[in-house]
Amino acid sequence: MDRARCANLVRDGLWDKNVVFSQLLAMCPTLAVTTSATNGLGMGLSTTAVLVLSNVLVSMIRKLVSPEVRIPIYVVLIATLVTLVDLSLNAWLHELYKVLGLFIALIVVNCAILGRAESFASQNTVAESAIDGLAMGLGFTASLVIIGGVRELVGGGTLFSGAHLLLGEPFRALEMTILPGYRGFLIAILPAGGFLVVGLLLAAKTQWERSRAERAARVDAVTA
Amino acid sequence: MSALDAIRARLLWQAGSLAVVAAVATAALLGASHATQADIEAAAARDLAESLAQVLPTGFANNDLLKDVVTVPGADGKPLTVWRARKDGKIVGVIYRVSGTGYAGAIRLVMAVDPDGRVLGVRVVEHHETPGLGDKIERSRTDWIEGFNGHSLGDPGVDRWAVKKDGGIYDQFTGATITPRGVVKAVRSGLELFAHERGHLISDEG
Amino acid sequence: MSSVLVHAPHAHSGAGVGGVMATVMLALAPATAFGFWAFGWPAIYLWTVTVLACVLTEAVCLKWRGQHALPRLADGSAILTGWLLAVSLPPWAPAWLGVVGAVAAIALGKQVFGGLGQNPFNPAMVGRVLLLIAFPVEMTTWVAPHPLGSSGAPDLWAAAGITLGGNGYDAVTSASLLGGFKTELTRGVEGASAIAHAFAPLSNGLAGMRAGSLGETSAGLLLLGGLFLLWRGVIGWQAPVGMLLGVLVPAAILHTTHPDTTLPVSAHLFGGGLLLGAFFIVTDYVSSPGTPAGRLVFGLGCGLLTFVIRNFAGYPEGVAFAVMLMNAMTPLIDRAIRPRVYGRDRRGRSLPPLGGDKK
Structure with missing residues (x-):
């Protein structure tokens, strides 16, 4: 596998085919756990570990599995x-x-795991599948941390509260109270707020990509 | 079409491969369950001991709480497990679970009572109250729940076992009266249960 | 929002969006004016701020979407949304509450979906529900009426302190009928029935001298406004009647079987936001079904859900939740009950030509 292929896989996982913000997969765990940045990090990292393992395993047996029974085998x-x-x-x-x-x-x-097994690991080498799993997992983690961070900040004025429980005592420094005395926009932490925050972030990403594409088109027009 | 493709197309191979995967998965799970069972049980026991120790003042007891258990009929008719705390062999308190009704369902509490019927400590184990309003009953958010410490059925008097809005001595929260009301009622019913079962609970024959 | 294709011919009544909005505002004005009088300057400030915030949010959103703001603003729909939101708020609520609700109502409830005519949910109710979930304390802090000119009423300056927030008015808070009843019920039956008995349907209900949202208290004036809208043909009878029946019939049955633990019909009718909802909220053109029969089903659903929420759920009042849930059902109702095609019956069979069946 050459470097360009590897870089491509990483780029896909982190941005272009981001599990949450491009594929819109794994919405159930995304909305359920992102009440704080720490929760998002925990869910993201555990998912990444399982995703890498399942991708490697599926890729290893991909030549032996008949297409007719592949889904039940992946599920098991x-x-x-x-x-x-x-x-x-x-x-x-x-x-x-x-x-x-x-x-x-x-x-x-998390349908993203079955999704990667089916659409990537079953057709690619073990090494590529491992990198894909890692990149997709980290992209998922980053999305969850961002969503969780926004909801936590808007909902309670803190960031990474409870981080020492997840990562250990040294990471207590991560726990920040950004807005002391802030009363909290409670809805951000409630389920409805999850939908609102995901929707608004999705809109922001789309808008950013669109304006970038327009700028690129203008530059092309000028240089042409 | 390669030889592998030909094999993969056969029904026997498909059924067989699925069976093999299922068998390997089952074996792995059985093995893992067997290997982890003892450690998981030990961890669960540690968790329980920690949650029980929370409602006792530090250094209050020195026995193994989990080993000193009696069962009494609870308020709902079901058997209630009571853990007994001892200091040098003498019973200094009993710990049990009670539950009350809050704004959004049951609130589960664990509480400790000394032999004279005074509250040693109360903690919320599980609740579904509104975040930011009713969750002030959690010790990690406010120390409201410490307000019960030292109180007994006679102190404060019967009608003072209520939130201030109802003429009692316990604070309600702004915008949330039902939650603290439910907790106060649950703690009071816990003390009534203790008064009812006291002879059985703090005698060593039990 | 109807997604069903309706065939020609289309008759035009001649009334534009602006005319309809103006008529609804006219009908809403007496009850609102009563709210201004009963709750004084803080209510007037809150209403003004909320309406202005709605108009401003509408203008900003339209500009973002690259449209000309002025002609769209002139149709008055943003003003009406702000007005309906304001009259559903506690009258002495801080101004920022009105602003947050207004931004949510217009930006999230309406413009995100494409503006007027495209919103699946009633924008004012989106704003109210969001506020109720996010700020339960502020949204359930009621005051008893302090009529303008009476001794206890805050003057211009004291009122500004209340509206700008920070000026605690805990001393004068008063439970609303529905909320007080529900809270007392968790203690025991006596306190609850005392509240129910203290409620006088005529002076507290019909005349509106009670604690409640800014514009929901005066049942008599709301009824008057509703009848005016019916007379002008701006709204049909189906949705309001459906909603009233949906609440009152089951409430009457439940009250006869459980008289101590439920409120009487008069309290359901006059004690909350039912009349405001029945005449001014469920009659919204955009978020209700397109056929008269559909609107009857829609109204009944809103009423039944309100009844269920008031009696069996955590919240004491349920009009806003009920309306939003039924808004979500509107496309389904429109699919089940389609408009009749011209020249055909409801099932789509062509009607016999007039006087032409002798052959």
């Missing part, structure tokens, strides 16, 4: 993988599990 694999992660975190990393436990069960319903 992903569900098993998620359960294994769930059990081992619960047993051996219990403090982390107390924070992430809620999210891990939700990963099963």
